[in-house]
Amino acid sequence: MNLHENQRLAKLSQSEIRAMTLACTQMQGINLAQGVCDTGVPEPVLEAAKQAMDQGFNIYTRYDGLAELRQALAERLKIFNHITANPETEITVSAGATGAFHCVCMGLLQPGDEVILFEPYYGYHLSTILAVEAVPKFVSLQGNDWNLSLDDLEQAITKRTKAIVVNTPANPSGKVFSKEELQAIAEIAKHHDLFVFTDEIYEYFVYDQRSHVSVAALPGMAERTITISGYSKTFSITGWRIGHAVAASRWASMIGAMNDLVYVCAPAPLQYGVAMGIHELKPTFYEGLLQSFQRKRDQFCQVLEDIGLAQFIPQGAYYVLADVSRLPGTNGKERAMYLLEKTGVAGVPGEAFFQGNDGARYVRFSFAKTDTDLDVACERLKTLV
Numbered sequence: 559m560n561l562h563e564n565q566r567l568a569k570l571s572q573s574e575i576r577a578m579t580l581a582c583t584q585m586q587g588i589n590l591a592q593g594v595c596d597t598g599v600p601e602p603v604l605e606a607a608k609q610a611m612d613q614g615f616n617i618y619t620r621y622d623g624l625a626e627l628r629q630a631l632a633e634r635l636k637i638f639n640h641i642t643a644n645p646e647t648e649i650t651v652s653a654g655a656t657g658a659f660h661c662v663c664m665g666l667l668q669p670g671d672e673v674i675l676f677e678p679y680y681g682y683h684l685s686t687i688l689a690v691e692a693v694p695k696f697v698s699l700q701g702n703d704w705n706l707s708l709d710d711l712e713q714a715i716t717k718r719t720k721a722i723v724v725n726t727p728a729n730p731s732g733k734v735f736s737k738e739e740l741q742a743i744a745e746i747a748k749h750h751d752l753f754v755f756t757d758e759i760y761e762y763f764v765y766d767q768r769s770h771v772s773v774a775a776l777p778g779m780a781e782r783t784i785t786i787s788g789y790s791k792t793f794s795i796t797g798w799r800i801g802h803a804v805a806a807s808r809w810a811s812m813i814g815a816m817n818d819l820v821y822v823c824a825p826a827p828l829q830y831g832v833a834m835g836i837h838e839l840k841p842t843f844y845e846g847l848l849q850s851f852q853r854k855r856d857q858f859c860q861v862l863e864d865i866g867l868a869q870f871i872p873q874g875a876y877y878v879l880a881d882v883s884r885l886p887g888t889n890g891k892e893r894a895m896y897l898l899e900k901t902g903v904a905g906v907p908g909e910a911f912f913q914g915n916d917g918a919r920y921v922r923f924s925f926a927k928t929d930t931d932l933d934v935a936c937e938r939l940k941t942l943v
């Protein structure tokens with residue numbers, strides 16, 4: 559038989575997150591492996607999407623998104639991110655931030671281009687880079703608080719480097735890059751003439767009075783920064799598949815062409831729902847979201863501390879990398895399975911976020927759970943001591 563798996567697929571590893579979810583379901587455990595918010599969808603978002611179907615928003619939208627949504631995003635980008643984006647030419651609405659990132663990589667990278675990824679990384683970033691036959695180059699964040707070494711970053715850059723991927727707040731580490739760090743990355747990108755692809759999907763999950771800084775808002779960065787984000791997390795609509803990429807028009811046209819090719823457009827009535835949510839939800843919504851997630855973080859991290867698995871308290875996003883090196887096992891997978899069997903709580907083995915063996919001492923938990931589920935998970939984890 560001459561039919562076989564293609565090389566592109568062979569490079570991708572099966573998602574550990576799905577594998578743990580499966581094992582968890584079999585054991586009827588509490589799934590803290592997947593980053594799915596179990597919290598409710600805000601009423602204006604739901605209502606507007608329902609109305610949109612009734613009112614006939616059921617056909618293709620423009621390839622780069624519904625006018626109402628591009629306009630709402632442009633307003634939000636101005637107020638929250640300090641980014642000026644023309645809704646006619648610089649915003650592409652896609653199938654989630656995942657679709658947006660894929661279109662960015664397909665539209666702007668050539669096979670063989672090198673792309674810098676900070677480690678620990680988000681697995682989809684790596685897989686997408688591989689899928690477009692670009693070459694990932696890893697720069698490890700260092701120490702217990704995931705410090706960025708600018709020397710390491712400089713050293714990773716070659717003549718073939720095309721882009722640096724930033725994810726702030728970061729999955730899985732919970733690191734929020736400081737303004738100084740982002741400025742330093744920006745200077746390096748300008749010096750070497752590189753793109754910055756910045757995934758800011760957790761922009762509203764930034765704790766302890768920190769502020770979210772968008773790379774594109776830094777001086778001289780609008781031209782070379784592609785900002786990827788979306789409302790999957792903020793509005794708890796991961797299944798709706800609405801996200802976006804923001805870029806200078808010459809890049810946006812390439813990203814948009816890829817979006818048209820793969821998706822034609824994002825789901826029309828759901829785009830409308832998100833647009834109305836952005837319009838109608840007041841600052842108190844975002845403040846409430848933040849407070850509730852900061853409380854979940856504090857509750858969960860306190861338990862990790864009590865059972866001796868704590869390392870870095872997340873500054874943003876809603877994941878925590880627990881240091882499980884004291885648990886039996888030789889790698890993250892064995893330790894995650896040990897935890898699942900002992901407590902019925904599932905996390906993702908650290909290997910999913912690192913090259914080599916550095917992930918062996920970590921399991922990633924998501925605390926984006928309802929209070930009830932989080933309480934149960936905490937009680938179960940406490941039985942470990």
Ligand SMILES: Cc1ncc(COP(=O)(O)O)c(C=O)c1O
Nearest residue numbers: 593654655656680729788790801
């Ligand atoms: C860093 C990061 N980017 C993107 C996504 C996915 O976003 P979306 O559902 O909008 O595709 C996730 C989800 O876990 C994520 O952690």
